[in-house]
Amino acid sequence: MNDGRTIAYFSMEIGFRADTPTYSGGLGVLAGDTLRSAADMRVPMVAVTLIHRKGYFFQHLDQSGHQTEEAVRWKVEDVLQPVDVRVNVSIEGRTVVLRAWRYDVIGRGDFRVPIFLLDSDLPENSTQDRALTDVLYGGDNRYRLSQEILLGIGGVRILRALGFDTIDRFHMNEGHSSLLTLELLDEQVRSRGGGAVTEEDIADVRRCCVFTTHTPVPAGQDRFPLDLVGQVLGPSLIHEMQQVFCCEGELNMTYLALNLSHYINGVAKKHGDVARHMFAEYKIDAITNGVHASTWASPSFVRLFDAHIEGWRDDNFSLRYALSIPPEEVWKAHLEEKKRLQDEVNRQTGAGMALDRLTLGFGRRAATYKRADLLFRDLDRLRAISRNAGPIQIVFAGKAHPRDEEGKRVIEAVYRAAEQLRGDISIAYLGNYDMNMGGLLTAGVDVWLNTPRSPMEASGTSGMKAALNGVPSLSILDGWWIEGCIEGVTGWAIEGTAADDAADADSLYRKLEGSVIPAFYNQQDAFISIMRHAIALNGSFFNTQRMLQQYVLKAYFE
Ligand SMILES: *Cc1c(COP(=O)(O)O)cnc(C)c1O
Numbered sequence: 001m002n003d004g005r006t007i008a009y010f011s012m013e014i015g016f017r018a019d020t021p022t023y024s025g026g027l028g029v030l031a032g033d034t035l036r037s038a039a040d041m042r043v044p045m046v047a048v049t050l051i052h053r054k055g056y057f058f059q060h061l062d063q064s065g066h067q068t069e070e071a072v073r074w075k076v077e078d079v080l081q082p083v084d085v086r087v088n089v090s091i092e093g094r095t096v097v098l099r100a101w102r103y104d105v106i107g108r109g110d111f112r113v114p115i116f117l118l119d120s121d122l123p124e125n126s127t128q129d130r131a132l133t134d135v136l137y138g139g140d141n142r143y144r145l146s147q148e149i150l151l152g153i154g155g156v157r158i159l160r161a162l163g164f165d166t167i168d169r170f171h172m173n174e175g176h177s178s179l180l181t182l183e184l185l186d187e188q189v190r191s192r193g194g195g196a197v198t199e200e201d202i203a204d205v206r207r208c209c210v211f212t213t214h215t216p217v218p219a220g221q222d223r224f225p226l227d228l229v230g231q232v233l234g235p236s237l238i239h240e241m242q243q244v245f246c247c248e249g250e251l252n253m254t255y256l257a258l259n260l261s262h263y264i265n266g267v268a269k270k271h272g273d274v275a276r277h278m279f280a281e282y283k284i285d286a287i288t289n290g291v292h293a294s295t296w297a298s299p300s301f302v303r304l305f306d307a308h309i310e311g312w313r314d315d316n317f318s319l320r321y322a323l324s325i326p327p328e329e330v331w332k333a334h335l336e337e338k339k340r341l342q343d344e345v346n347r348q349t350g351a352g353m354a355l356d357r358l359t360l361g362f363g364r365r366a367a368t369y370k371r372a373d374l375l376f377r378d379l380d381r382l383r384a385i386s387r388n389a390g391p392i393q394i395v396f397a398g399k400a401h402p403r404d405e406e407g408k409r410v411i412e413a414v415y416r417a418a419e420q421l422r423g424d425i426s427i428a429y430l431g432n433y434d435m436n437m438g439g440l441l442t443a444g445v446d447v448w449l450n451t452p453r454s455p456m457e458a459s460g461t462s463g464m465k466a467a468l469n470g471v472p473s474l475s476i477l478d479g480w481w482i483e484g485c486i487e488g489v490t491g492w493a494i495e496g497t498a499a500d501d502a503a504d505a506d507s508l509y510r511k512l513e514g515s516v517i518p519a520f521y522n523q524q525d526a527f528i529s530i531m532r533h534a535i536a537l538n539g540s541f542f543n544t545q546r547m548l549q550q551y552v553l554k555a556y557f558e
Pocket residue numbers: 024025026027029363364365433434435438439459460461462463465
């Protein structure tokens with residue numbers, strides 16, 4: 001099966017199909033978009049992830065916004081091809097047998113990028129071990145560490161068993177797969193006939209590894225206490241690999257990847273700066289994330305681009321020429337998408353949304369730092385803005401991680417605000433946010449709202465999907481928006497502070513009242529001009545085609 005593939009892309013989650021629950025949010029969607037672009041661009045890549053038979057959960061929301069979760073059972077056989085391969089991985093001293101399934105991402109020229117999904121659900125394994133590849137981000141620390149052993153160490157072994165023995169680069173999409181570096185070190189030592197790890201071995205492995213970090217705060221790093229690591233991974237490894245483990249008393253997956261990668265990057269310019277502060281001893285570059293343009297352009301914008309911008313799929317830079325699409329056609333395409341979304345919202349929630357009203361959208365994981373409820377800090381003020389400047393309506397969506405109680409409370413807070421604003425501002429919360437809904441939402445609202453607590457948003461990608469569809473952002477200046485925002489040209493900035501929610505909300509209200517609502521209701525030409533600039537300046541750049549070109553130049557083939 002080794003057909004000259006030279007880049008192995010490892011990710012704990014990959015959103016390769018909207019309806020297959022192998023992703024939880026931005027990280028997995030980015031991985032899927034990266035592979036879609038690799039297939040389009042014929043980049044010789046192969047990807048590795050876990051199968052997640054029970055997936056990321058199905059979200060139920062009751063009348064007060066209380067979230068409950070249900071496991072999703074998807075029919076693996078309907079989506080994936082079985083692959084006849086088995087490898088062994090040791091977990092807590094037991095031998096766990098791993099198999100793999102294959103899914104091919106097919107590019108524009110029929111070029112294929114295979115994804116191998118690791119699966120421990122085999123009769124040879126104990127009941128406990130059979131469940132190890134079931135749930136994405138489920139279970140306790142021990143479960144997570146076991147999953148990361150299977151992904152990193154099992155993943156390399158599966159690739160070798162399949163004949164991929166000329167891989168030049170191992171790309172770790174976040175630290176969950178860092179343990180692959182230990183397997184590569186082990187291969188290095190074995191190829192010399194054994195002995196201790198040398199500086200040269202480390203240098204050799206480092207040359208092969210690329211690490212993309214996504215977490216701008218230390219609390220977000222994946223860490224395991226050493227006694228747990230000793231039990232699960234084996235005590236000898238820790239002892240032998242002291243040089244590359246960090247830090248006191250724990251295995252830090254971020255540091256492991258940092259120590260063993262020759263190229264390290266953050267996912268936006270600002271995040272590169274933040275990462276260089278966090279990890280001052282390392283050389284860290286930045287490659288800003290993107291989205292796969294033809295996946296995230298909505299049906300009516302695909303038609304519009306096909307009619308006006310020849311070859312936009314093969315050359316996303318040409319979206320720059322969106323500036324010459326007649327304004328009335330942009331508006332018409334937008335109204336089609338707006339109607340598609342509103343019909344769905346009204347059908348699901350009975351919210352009674354109206355096509356001529358300014359619609360704000362907010363769809364993302366319900367993590368507290370994303371502050372879905374920032375808009376509701378002062379309900380009287382919001383009510384007055386909608387009454388005096390022009391009426392607004394708002395669509396929300398997003399899942400909280402099952403163990404994130406605070407995230408769940410944010411959803412409930414949005415429900416409470418919706419209840420209190422009933423009659424003044426209609427607000428809908430759609431359940432079970434996934435990529436399909438993400439596409440519908442980012443294309444069907446008028447303005448995409450983004451209110452993370454700075455500097456927590458490493459990049460963010462949903463605003464890029466919106467931009468492709470001519471939907472400008474009203475966003476805290478953080479992540480990609482620092483690069484994408486030209487005030488009043490591609491959207492609007494909310495001044496973000498690190499700790500002052502009240503000041504951030506104040507800035508949000510002022511922008512909404514003073515700039516966004518007036519542009520929408522009173523200056524339609526100016527508003528459509530912003531829509532076209534969102535496509536031309538941001539859609540043309542914040543895509544995975546440009547992003548992957550940068551990885552090729554800086555990290556893969558340099
Ligand atoms: C794009 C997308 C995300 C990422 O959105 P952010 O703005 O980066 O938070 C998360 N979930 C789904 C379903 C998406 O489509």
